[in-house]
Amino acid sequence: xxxxxxxxxxxxxxxxxxxxxxxxxxxxxxxxxxxxxxxxxxxxxxxxxxxxxxxxxxxxxxxxxxxxxxxxxxxxxxxxxxxxxxxxxxxxxxxxxxxxxxxxxxxxxxxxxxxxxxxxxxxxxxxxxxxxxxxxxxxxxxxxxxxxxxxxxxxxxxxxxx
Amino acid sequence: xxxxxxxxxxxxxxxxxxxxxxxxxxxxxxxxxxxxxxxxxxxxxxxxxxxxxxxxxxxxxxxxxxxxxxxxxxxxxxxxxxxxxxxxxxxxxxxxxxxxxxxxxxxxxxxxxxxxxxxxxxxxxxxxxxxxxxxxxxxxxxxxxxxxxxxxxxxxxxxxxxxxxxxxxxxxxxxxxxxxxxxxxxxxxxxxxxxxxxxxxxxxxxxxxxxxxxxxxxxxxxxxxxxxxxxxxxxxxxxxxxxxxxxxxxxxxxxxxxxxxxxxxxxxxxxxxxxxxxxxxxxxxxxxxxxxxxxx
Ligand SMILES: Cc1cc2nc3c(=O)[nH]c(=O)nc-3n(C[C@H](O)[C@H](O)[C@H](O)COP(=O)(O)OP(=O)(O)OC[C@H]3O[C@@H](n4cnc5c(N)ncnc54)[C@H](O)[C@@H]3O)c2cc1C
Ligand code: FES
Ligand code: FES
Numbered sequence: 332x333x334x335x336x337x338x339x340x341x342x343x344x345x346x347x348x349x350x351x352x353x354x355x356x357x358x359x360x361x362x363x364x365x366x367x368x369x370x371x372x373x374x375x376x377x378x379x380x381x382x383x384x385x386x387x388x389x390x391x392x393x394x395x396x397x398x399x400x401x402x403x404x405x406x407x408x409x410x411x412x413x414x415x416x417x418x419x420x421x422x423x424x425x426x427x428x429x430x431x432x433x434x435x436x437x438x439x440x441x442x443x444x445x446x447x448x449x450x451x452x453x454x455x456x457x458x459x460x461x462x463x464x465x466x467x468x469x470x471x472x473x474x475x476x477x478x479x480x481x482x483x484x485x486x487x488x489x490x491x492x493x
Numbered sequence: 494x495x496x497x498x499x500x501x502x503x504x505x506x507x508x509x510x511x512x513x514x515x516x517x518x519x520x521x522x523x524x525x526x527x528x529x530x531x532x533x534x535x536x537x538x539x540x541x542x543x544x545x546x547x548x549x550x551x552x553x554x555x556x557x558x559x560x561x562x563x564x565x566x567x568x569x570x571x572x573x574x575x576x577x578x579x580x581x582x583x584x585x586x587x588x589x590x591x592x593x594x595x596x597x598x599x600x601x602x603x604x605x606x607x608x609x610x611x612x613x614x615x616x617x618x619x620x621x622x623x624x625x626x627x628x629x630x631x632x633x634x635x636x637x638x639x640x641x642x643x644x645x646x647x648x649x650x651x652x653x654x655x656x657x658x659x660x661x662x663x664x665x666x667x668x669x670x671x672x673x674x675x676x677x678x679x680x681x682x683x684x685x686x687x688x689x690x691x692x693x694x695x696x697x698x699x700x701x702x703x704x705x706x707x708x709x710x711x712x713x714x715x716x717x718x719x720x721x722x723x724x725x726x727x728x729x730x731x732x733x734x735x736x737x738x739x740x741x742x743x744x745x746x747x748x749x750x751x752x753x754x755x756x757x758x759x760x761x762x763x764x765x766x767x768x769x770x771x772x773x774x775x776x777x778x779x780x781x782x783x784x785x786x787x788x789x
Contacts (some may be wrong), residue, residue, distance in 0.1 A: 332500060349538070352530055371531055373679070382565070384597040390530040391598055392523065394500035395541055402601050422554030437592065459679065460592035 334397040338362075339406025353379070353388035353396060357403060364404035364433040368462070375461035378434035385441040387460065404433040407470035413440055415481065419474040435461045439475050449479035484491050495530070496681050498698060499538035503545040509654050510629050512540045522654060524563050526597035527591070539687040547602070547656060550574055550763045556662030562602025566590050566614075569601060578660065580643035581626055582669040584618040586687075589673050602655045605641065608648050608710070611681045615642070615711035617671060619703035620689040621664040626656040635659075667699070670772035672765045676752060682706040683753045684761045688769040690721065697724045702766060703738075707745040707758050714741035717766065726774055738767035 338360065347356050356375045357365045365388055368376035372390040379388045380402035405412040416439050419425075426432050435458065442457035443449070454475045463471060475488045498518065503509035518537030529539075547563035552574050560569065569575055570588040571667055590613045591599060604614040605625075615638070623638040627650060638658070641648050642764040647660045667689040674684040685705030700721035702714040720737040721729075747758035 348497070349500040350495030350533070352495075355494070372527055372591070375592070375594060378594055379596070385594040386597045387527075387594045390525075390527045390595070391499065392526045392530070392539075392541070395523075395526070395543060397502070448588065457593060460594040 332394065334394060336398070337400040338397040341404055347393045349394055350395045351393045353381075353386075353391040353393045353401070356393035357388060357401070362403040362405055366430055366433060368378060368430070373462065374411040374431070375434040376431055378437040378460065380437060380441055383441065383444070385438050385460070402437075407436075407440060410440075412443055412478075415478055416440060416443075416447065416474070419478050420471065423470045423474040423477070425466050425470035431461055431465075435463065435471050439478075442454065443478070449476075449483065451476060454479065495533040497537070497539060501538060501540045503542055505545055506542075506547060506628055506654055506656050507630055509540050509542050509545050510652075513652055513654075514630075514758070519789075520652075524603040525565065526604055527595050527599040534735050540552075542602075542654070549657075549690050550746065551661075552578075552760075556665060558660040558662075558665070559657055560601055561657045562606075563600045564602075564605070565597060565748040566599045566601065567593070567596040570596060570755060578665045580669045581612075582617050582621070582671060582687065582689070584670060586614055586673075589613065592679050594601050596781060601658065605638070605658075605702060606648060606655055608642055608646050608707060610645055610711065611685070611706040612772035613673065613682060613685065613705065616685045616705040618658060618660070619711060619713055620669070620671075620687040620701040621660045623658045623660050625658055628656045628734040629653045636691075639713060645709050663691065663699075664689065666702070668773045668777075670769040671703075672769055674761055674765065680752075684747075684758050684765060686762065686769050688766065688773045690773050692726055692742075695726050697721050702741055702770075704741065704745055704762060704766075707747040707762055709746065712745065712765070714744045714762075716744055717741035721770070729774065735767055737770065738763045740762050741766045747774040 332349050333346055354365055365379055366376035368374035370389045371386045377388040378385050382400050416436050438457055438461050447453055501512045503512055520538050521534045521536040521542050523539040527652050542563050547561040549561045550564055550572050551559045558578050566587040570584050575583050604612050618638050625636045625638055625641050627634045669689045671687040673682050682705050684707055687703045689701040700718040702717050705711050717737045718741040742759050742763035745762050747755040749755045
């Protein structure tokens, strides 16, 4: 079947198998930031945005993105918030093998963009869908908290204050 | 890969039913797909109900809460109308299902229609007396959720569509407490217990004890509930609460699996039911000095 979606701000038409998951279709379209990990919705390495909401693309039907907006990390490379998140992951040593990084970045980006609270608790919640086998979560969380501080314009009121 | 011949989109509930029954071959509804992509259903085509107008959350003038079947768990977990109902119990249940990205697409209808014993939205909805609205082209039927589940993975639906759920205004003021026992924060339930008590003039007028993952289908412990009705909140005895919890443990029918033994599950029903009754009564009863942790 043929679907038309808005991928990273551009209208695209694509021929897909009706049962295909979004993960396989996006990789077929060259979106290699979308990683195949578990394919059971657990690891988050395939996280993308569907109409701005984070989803695990391995458990989303590609067909349902017809007439909807899909955003992958490739589409956010020029975005100032995304750049800041990326840089902070690097600076904090929150990237080792890097397999989980695109998913972590998308989850954090969605959380920040939605205007959610940026406390330690809420940022942990935002990362519940992302497994990282290398860094052990402390560093990604530190990176997220640093960006949160910068966004809120100062180093105060961290760790659950707001 | 999931071999499907066709993926259809329904714009209304009526159209969904028509598209499903029109053939050729076997059809199934799909909402979030988070269950279906894990366990592909044997069918020729699916009918997508995500844009069929089934995603509303509303409070009627009388105070009933309506949840469209295709409402996502994330929308339930973040909706202020839901937060105001029954001490936010539905929010607690929805936000403990899976992980953040799964909740963006997973729907409450999918959770119930998949009909696993461990469906995490079922106990809270049972405890708040949810009614299921079911439709096909000709008729609408409403069925209490307590009569919706038939056996694991089987409901009363057949090829009909679950349109939504209504929770009566009267349940909005129940005192509630719930607990989802899991191996890890994101795992499915080993045991889930939800207690909802309607209290009037210091007396328990209605009692609901709903259990998940401890019987072929999500269930209510009706004998244990009966034990609580009519009791005065201020001087209900600890023994009576413990008795009710033991009765609930007798009512469930857990089984062994790789997550836990039946014996452990049954004992956890006893312990957790006792604690949730105490927690639900917390503000008013005089026996809550024991917060539930010490008396076995
Ligand atoms: C990583 C992960 C973690 C999870 N964790 C949990 C958890 O903690 N607790 C839990 O309970 N579940 C969990 N689940 C399971 C699943 O996400 C939920 O059951 C979810 O609510 C299913 O909804 P859905 O919309 O995705 O269903 P779908 O997969 O779209 O559908 C499920 C079934 O219901 C049918 N159906 C859907 N909507 C309707 C309708 N309106 N009328 C008739 N039939 C319908 C479909 O035909 C299908 O048979 C998890 C899943 C994943 C991938
Ligand atoms: S590959 Fe999708 S969540 Fe792991
Ligand atoms: S850096 Fe290797 S999995 Fe996260």
